[in-house]
Amino acid sequence: NEFGLTGTKKACGTGDCGSCTVLLNDKAIRSCTFLTCMADGKEVTTIEGLESADGTLHPMQRAFMEAGAVQCGHCTPGMVLTGVALLKENPNPTLEEVKLAFSGNLCRCTGYKKINEAVLLAAKKMQE
């Protein structure tokens, strides 16, 4: 709140839902259970840090929009960042690998199908 970065959500507070996901040196972590001092000297990326300086959305953000993978949006920042981290490690995941990577991110609205489709769409577009 102090920095005006409101994308990251505090939800369960126990690291179970994934709404607080941020990237730490390009790896997805649960920020609600991560001690700030452990981030010293490391790069933290929140959803606000994904778009380019000119406002161009990250391919994962565009894919979520194109696939209709957003409803209330509460889980979306964590989902998008989890997807970005997955594609850094595995640029061409299978549907099963996407499902496994997102097993720690809960969504109460979408039923996950469109989120999975968005990640696969982003992977395809990032390889073009």
Ligand code: FES
């Ligand atoms: Fe509402 Fe995922 S879009 S919780």
